[in-house]
Structure formats: structure tokens, C-alpha cells
Amino acid sequence: MAEKLKYRLIRKYKDFMLTDSSNLLQHVFFKYQTYNWWKLYSKVANKNEGGMTYICPYNGTGDVFISTGLLAAKIGPDRVKESTVCVIGKGAAKVVKLFGFQDVRSIQQGEMNNLMRLCDMVNPGYLDIAIIHQGPFGITGRMMDNMRNYNGFNFMDMYSAGVFNDPYLRMIQPKFNDAKESVAKFFEENGLQRGKTVLLAPYVNTLDQLPQWFWIELVHDLKMMGFSVCTNCGNEKEKPVVGTLEVCPFYGDMKDFCEYGGYFISSRSGLCDIVSSFNMCKIIVYQPYEFWGEGRNIDYFSLNVMGLCDDAIEIEYEGVEFLKLKDIILKHVREWENRHKVEE
């Protein structure tokens, strides 16, 4: 109720500001607004001579991973060290650091929206700012997102062609830590098996989640097949699936952690972009009923189509056939296990 009232008051206030263009209140508001935005700009500006600030105004792990990966490829290693990257939240900042960026600043969503408005008002080029996202939410300038899937236009094209103006640009590989020893120790201490541990990633930010009971059923069957199972929980809200171990490996240690376990099953999320280059069984589930322009979200986000890898097993379910989905996943796990044994 209080929220509704607050919203109505703000709307009324804004309408008043628009209809009357010469009142004192409006002048005070403009001064206050521009002063705040300028203070915000000082917070994120790169103070080095000729230095740039790159802004990713959307808090999605995949968006931050791909945009900064392509950025690092575009500007080269020398400028990577000198540049400032500004993102929303601390999780996104950790992703940026995988590509060697040292000056990474994280701000809140509201601050980012205001920063984007400032960039729209004053050309970002004048501020030594470059925006490395195709169109942040809540801003009218946003339109490129609407082109999703037209003529096969996918997530990678959106960044390489749309943002960086080079359809053939490909991202550099992120630098992961050498964490084999600590990972081996962690596996031993927690009773996880090398080469037979499944890392589940059921939590997603942008797309819809699969029902919790589906993951519980899947865990039950995986355990029957002799697998150890753990759940990647990125924050306090994300709880482990019943019967699994809660884990939260650093992004830098993710490669060794996943490859040591050998299996990764996930709803399509930004984490899938990060693990795409790992040598392991990657099973990605795509939600079929979300509106994603002319095509489906598997067409837009497919790791194989985007060129991030060519060995991801990508599945789209039908209706509410989650038991069928579970059987398909288990079939792929068995096939991978058999193939792996033969190769050994």
C-alpha cells in the first residue's frame, strides 16, 4: 500500500514537472539531479590520461562474461590493464577480473540507471565512457534486444556486431587459477568422487527456473547410478537441492572444480557461458516457453550456435514433461560415461 502511494506521488510529481516548465521546484530538481549524476560519474570515471571507462549496465553473468571477453579481445592486453570497467554488483566484478581487468568498480542498479541517463543526455564519448551492452532495461534507447532471433541473430552476434561493430570478433579465453590441489583436497574432505561428481546449477537470473521437485528426482536417480552430486549456490537465497552438498567455487577455480568432477547439469544461465570451454559433460536445459523474439531461447542462447563450444548437450523440454526430460538427461549422462570409459 505504502509502495503504491509512493509510486503515485512520484508519477504525479513527474507529470507536474513535464507540464509546467518554469517553476522553482523544477529548477531545484534539475540542479539536484544533475549534481547527483555528476557525483556518480566522478565515482566511476577513469582518472588516467586517455583512459576509458567501460560500462556493462545489466547484471547478468552471461552478459558481463561475453561483453568483457569481447572487449578484452578488441582492445588488447595493454589497454586491458589501463581500463576501468563498471558493473552492477560484486558477482559481476569477479567475472570481469577473469579477463585481466584490474580496475573494476561495482555500483548499485539505481546508480547504473542514472549513469545511463547521464550518458544519453551527454554523449558518452565526451565522458570517456563506452557502453558494452546492447540495451539496458528501463531505458528508452533500448531497442536492439527486440531484434533477437531475427534472421538467426543470436546472443554473440548482438555483442560482436551490435556492440563492438565487428561480426567476426571472438572473445579471448578467460584466465582461470591453477586450483587442482585445493580442489582435490575439497573433494576428498567432502566425499566427492573424482570424475563421477555432478555439479548442478538450478538457479537462474534472466530465464525461468525448473521446478524444485524435478531436481530432487534427478538427484535421486544420479545417486542410484553411483554419482556424487553437489549444488552450486551463488548466494544466501540459493539453497542446495535436497540430498546434495552445497558448494560455491570461486569463478577463478571453476575450471579445475568442474573438470575434476566431470559433469555439469544446469538450467541455461550465465554460468553456462563461463563453463562452456571446460572439458567435461555439459548438459544445458533450455526453457521453451519464454518470449524471445522470433525464435526460441535455445536459438538465441545456444552455446554451440554462439561458437563458445561444440560439445554442449543442449536440451529443450516439452510442456510439463519433466520426467521425460529427466530420462533424456540420464541417457546423455550414461552415454558420456560409456564413451569416456572407452576412451580411457
Place this chain on the structure above:
Amino acid sequence: MALFPDEDGKVNYYGLLYLDEHLVRNLTKEALIVTSCPGVVKVANLFTPKIRDIVLITESEMDALIAYLKLTENESKFVIVSLSKPATRNAKNLVGVKDLTVEQIVAVGIYFIIPYRQIIRRFDYSSSDPSAMEIMKEAP
């Protein structure tokens, strides 16, 4: 309110061509067009009768208007028919990538006309004004 800040005839032609469809889909009865291109003022009425008024302003006034609308955070009340304005928009990069055309980018990207169906209209129009002809030369 529809802003036409571009001088590009192609963008303005498709912007006017799909404006009617945009109004129908958004249950809007009429539009106020604000432009810095004199050609738009001359030909806009050929495309749709649902125009309340057309206002011609200078380019710098247009920039100031966009800045003003951003400052007051009243962004949802207007649509900007341009591939490069406001300054954070860089849709020109998309033209030609995977055969995307200006027409598709205006209809789908700017007006959000999904599902998209191409509109083909013939116009019997001639004028000595080069800015008007710059727009109408796109017509089949």
C-alpha cells in the same frame, strides 16, 4: 510522442510507414510528431491520418528535448525513431549483419512490431522539395 531526429531518408520513411501499425498495437489514438527534418513535416500526413500535430524544431533543440525527457525520467511517453539517437543507441551497427535491413530494425527494434509483417504501400507523390523526395524515394 514520436521524435524523428534523423536526416536519413530511409529511417524516416520506414519510421512513418510503420507508425500507424505501432499506434494500433499500442491502442494509441493519435501521435504528436516532433522532428528536425523538414521533409517529415511535408510527407507525414500521407502515411497516417492519426497525427495530432507536427512540430519542426532545430537539431540542437532536438538534442535538448531528448536530454530534457531523460532528465525528467519520462522516457516511456515517447519513441525515438532513429538508429543513433539517443547517444547510447548504436543500431547502425546491425544494418547488413545477417541480412538485417533498416526496415526490419525500425519496425521490430524501434516499434516492437512482433510478429513482423512487411508493409508495402505505393504513393503517388511528387514534390520539388529535396528533403521530402529524399524520404519518398524509398517508396516502391
